[in-house]
Amino acid sequence: MVTVIFIAIASLIIASAVLVVISREIVRAALWLIATFFAVGALYLLLEAEFIGVAQVLVYVGAVSILILFAIMLTRQHERHEPAWRAGPWWIALAGVIGLAAVLITTIGAVPWRLTDDDLPVSRAPQLGTALMREYLLPFQLAAIVLLVALIGAVVIAMEERRRRTPTLADDIAAQRGAADRAEDGTP
Amino acid sequence: MSMIDAVPLSWVLTLAAILFCIGLFGVIVRRSLIGVLFGVELMLNAVNINLIAFWRYLEPNLVAGQVFALFIITIAAAEAAVGLAMVIAVYRTRRTIVADDMRNLQG
Amino acid sequence: MNRTIVISQILVIEQAPGWLVAALNHAIIAGVLLIGGAITMMLQVWVERRLIARMQDRLGPNRVGPEGILQSIADGIKMFTKEDIIPRAADRWVHLLAPIVALAPIAMMLAVLPWGRGLVAVDLEVGVLYIAAVSSISGVGLMMAGWGSRNTFALLGAMRSIAQLIAYEIPLIIALLGIVLLTGGMSLARMPELQAGIPLFGSSIPGAPDLGLGWFIFTPVGLLGGIIFFICALAEGERTPFDIPEADSEIVAGYMTEYSGMKFAVFYIAQYLLNFALAVLSAVVFLGGWQGPGVAWLADAGLGAAASLLSLLWLLLKAWGLFMLMVVIRAAVPRLRVDQLMSFAWKYLLPLALVNVASAALWVGLTEWSSIEWGNLLPVDGLAPWQRIGVAALVTAVINLGATRWVLRINRAPAAAPVVVPA
Numbered sequence: 001m002v003t004v005i006f007i008a009i010a011s012l013i014i015a016s017a018v019l020v021v022i023s024r025e026i027v028r029a030a031l032w033l034i035a036t037f038f039a040v041g042a043l044y045l046l047l048e049a050e051f052i053g054v055a056q057v058l059v060y061v062g063a064v065s066i067l068i069l070f071a072i073m074l075t076r077q078h079e080r081h082e083p084a085w086r087a088g089p090w091w092i093a094l095a096g097v098i099g100l101a102a103v104l105i106t107t108i109g110a111v112p113w114r115l116t117d118d119d120l121p122v123s124r125a126p127q128l129g130t131a132l133m134r135e136y137l138l139p140f141q142l143a144a145i146v147l148l149v150a151l152i153g154a155v156v157i158a159m160e161e162r163r164r165r166t167p168t169l170a171d172d173i174a175a176q177r178g179a180a181d182r183a184e185d186g187t188p
Numbered sequence: 189m190s191m192i193d194a195v196p197l198s199w200v201l202t203l204a205a206i207l208f209c210i211g212l213f214g215v216i217v218r219r220s221l222i223g224v225l226f227g228v229e230l231m232l233n234a235v236n237i238n239l240i241a242f243w244r245y246l247e248p249n250l251v252a253g254q255v256f257a258l259f260i261i262t263i264a265a266a267e268a269a270v271g272l273a274m275v276i277a278v279y280r281t282r283r284t285i286v287a288d289d290m291r292n293l294q295g
Numbered sequence: 296m297n298r299t300i301v302i303s304q305i306l307v308i309e310q311a312p313g314w315l316v317a318a319l320n321h322a323i324i325a326g327v328l329l330i331g332g333a334i335t336m337m338l339q340v341w342v343e344r345r346l347i348a349r350m351q352d353r354l355g356p357n358r359v360g361p362e363g364i365l366q367s368i369a370d371g372i373k374m375f376t377k378e379d380i381i382p383r384a385a386d387r388w389v390h391l392l393a394p395i396v397a398l399a400p401i402a403m404m405l406a407v408l409p410w411g412r413g414l415v416a417v418d419l420e421v422g423v424l425y426i427a428a429v430s431s432i433s434g435v436g437l438m439m440a441g442w443g444s445r446n447t448f449a450l451l452g453a454m455r456s457i458a459q460l461i462a463y464e465i466p467l468i469i470a471l472l473g474i475v476l477l478t479g480g481m482s483l484a485r486m487p488e489l490q491a492g493i494p495l496f497g498s499s500i501p502g503a504p505d506l507g508l509g510w511f512i513f514t515p516v517g518l519l520g521g522i523i524f525f526i527c528a529l530a531e532g533e534r535t536p537f538d539i540p541e542a543d544s545e546i547v548a549g550y551m552t553e554y555s556g557m558k559f560a561v562f563y564i565a566q567y568l569l570n571f572a573l574a575v576l577s578a579v580v581f582l583g584g585w586q587g588p589g590v591a592w593l594a595d596a597g598l599g600a601a602a603s604l605l606s607l608l609w610l611l612l613k614a615w616g617l618f619m620l621m622v623v624i625r626a627a628v629p630r631l632r633v634d635q636l637m638s639f640a641w642k643y644l645l646p647l648a649l650v651n652v653a654s655a656a657l658w659v660g661l662t663e664w665s666s667i668e669w670g671n672l673l674p675v676d677g678l679a680p681w682q683r684i685g686v687a688a689l690v691t692a693v694i695n696l697g698a699t700r701w702v703l704r705i706n707r708a709p710a711a712a713p714v715v716v717p718a
Contacts, residue, residue, distance in 0.1 A: 002194035006191065006195045006200075010203045013207060014207065014210070017207055017211070017230055018210055020210075020226050020230065021210055021211075021213055021217070021226075026220055027442055030222075030226070033229065034435055036207075037229075037233065040237060043200075043237060043240075046191050047200075047244045048248075049243070049257070050421050051254065052254055052261075054421050054424045054428045055258065056236075057428040058427055058428035058431060059261050062427075062428060063265060063431070063461075064229070066461065067269060068222065068272065069435075069438045070454070073450065074279070075275060090216075093213055093216040094213060097209045097210075104209070108198050109198060113246070115245055115246065116245060116247060120247075120249045121248070122249070123251045123254070125420050125421050126480075128251050128254050131251040131255060132258075139255075147262060150266035150269050153270050157273040157274055157276075170447070170451070173447055
């Protein structure tokens with residue numbers, strides 16, 4: 001039963017990841033990426049990492065994907081069907097990546113993993129919280145600082161200077177609409 | 189029945205390896221900067237799957253694997269925020285987000 | 296309490312394989328929750344329309360069924376028979392999936408809510424975080440709707456709505472965080488259990504009767520947190536005064552502009568169900584959930600089933616009360632402007648929520664730490680539990696009141712500057 005669930009989740013992850021890479025339209029790719037994130041979260045739940053699974057959904061599906069969708073909306077070009085891939089010989093990349101996958105998978109098969117006993121207690125959210133407040137306190141604080149710096153940095157980088165403001169898609173459409181309305185009215 | 193009895197570790201690791209390679213392929217071939225970011229996110233997720241799998245199969249009593257995964261999620265969120273802000277900044281100055289068009293420094 | 300065994304006994308399928316029993320068990324619970332959700336939604340629409348009509352000196356729908364209670368069913372049938380219109384330029388699949396992606400997470404929220412004493416479908420250890428995570432998924436559905444319709448109004452509405460959802464999600468989660476500190480865990484099922492006893496002091500006074508009124512709203516931390524949470528819940532559920540995403544008089548109907556027939560109905564259901572789920576969540580976290588006078592007494596008398604029924608009644612009463620409060624607010628308060636909406640979230644709610652978390656930490660320190668943990672600075676060991684709670688309530692009340700006054704003062708608008716019309 002668990003095997004069936006794992007295979008279903010794994011095929012969902014791989015299929016949606018492939019679609020992320022090959023989708024022509026960037027919004028479609030983003031939506032498949034969200035599906036991948038969600039399936040990975042489900043895999044974490046299956047691996048009994050509840051906290052990480054829920055955090056995955058909260059951070060990736062709830063925040064990162066919304067950010068991505070916003071960025072796409074703000075930078076979308078008007079012509080919709082441009083080639084998604086680079087003009088170069090993509091099959092070289094494909095061959096290289098398949099080679100890497102082959103190396104990784106053979107290595108995974110060759111290593112004798114020292115699996116744990118079943119008796120060991122599985123650490124859960126309370127243990128994770130305690131560890132973050134004790135052993136990993138410094139990294140935890142550093143992560144907070146990294147987030148703060150990223151927050152400020154993102155705002156500064158993306159902040160729009162009024163003077164240099166270039167029209168966004170919404171502005172363009174509004175301009176087109178305005179032009180069309182004026183043409184209908186017969187006024188220049 | 190728990191996952192570790194039903195599914196061998198190597199399956200999970202193989203899944204992560206395939207996901208990593210798909211992400212790498214995306215980074216290499218995608219034209220738009222946002223597409224490249226998608227590839228990076230896929231690769232980070234693959235790494236996280238590995239960490240959680242190692243934690244669950246090898247040392248479930250220690251929290252190190254979960255802590256690492258949590259930090260990677262944190263850093264990935266920061267990376268996405270800064271990366272997308274840069275994409276927007278680039279778009280504003282150049283009206284394009286295609287990576288091949290950014291060749292000012294190539295002379 | 297062990298429902299798997301109970302259900303397998305009811306169905307007399309002891310020979311059935313374990314996974315079949317488990318699957319049936321989950322299917323039955325999910326079915327009850329979803330059917331209950333649908334019925335609740337229909338009742339909500341009727342209650343809202345009648346109540347709003349009362350407040351506006353009208354009658355409201357009163358023709359279909361007694362007092363018009365079947366009006367929602369008639370509306371549902373009308374929705375079913377409407378033509379499903381898809382704009383030619385729309386992205387068909389995204390357009391189709393958007394309402395489903397918006398509704399599914401809200402249905403998922405129902406699973407972890409404790410509906411009564413011993414009545415919780417899934418007791419998740421990270422329940423509060425799960426609610427926060429799952430409710431943030433529906434934003435993706437709204438974005439899909441806005442983008443998939445390929446309509447400027449829809450896209451604008453979706454972007455407004457996402458900006459609002461994200462801005463208000465932060466104080467919402469932080470308000471919950473204060474209560475998580477108080478209870479020492481993120482399990483939603485445990486929260487009502489910790490709100491037994493009498494107001495403020497809970498079960499800390501020996502010999503006091505268990506009235507089931509030790510709600511967190513009676514503590515200073517819970518009061519401020521509860522108010523912040525409820526305001527954020529209004530914004531998350533897109534209720535007036537925060538209904539900018541679908542402000543019909545400004546941007547048609549926001550992300551729902553291009554939707555008709557059943558797809559529109561699904562968005563509609565999602566919205567009402569989200570409102571109800573948020574009302575239940577507020578009740579569970581701040582208003583004692585299923586706790587109420589009589590529940591503990593019935594349970595002690597050995598009437599477990601009656602206690603569960605009464606507790607369910609209490610929870611539904613509180614949730615419906617909160618929903619009616621939302622409706623009354625809708626009838627009484629005008630819509631905010633976008634900039635007012637944003638500054639209210641970031642300048643008022645967020646600082647207050649952060650102060651509230653600090654108060655909650657202080658509360659935990661004053662009520663649970665020993666003198667040694669305080670570094671022998673505070674002689675708290677000599678006090679009885681209820682005395683410590685009293686001290687903590689006093690201290691946090693002062694902090695929260697001071698913070699509220701301070702936030703209100705620094706945000707007071709300066710004297711209106713003369714409006715300069717650009718030439």
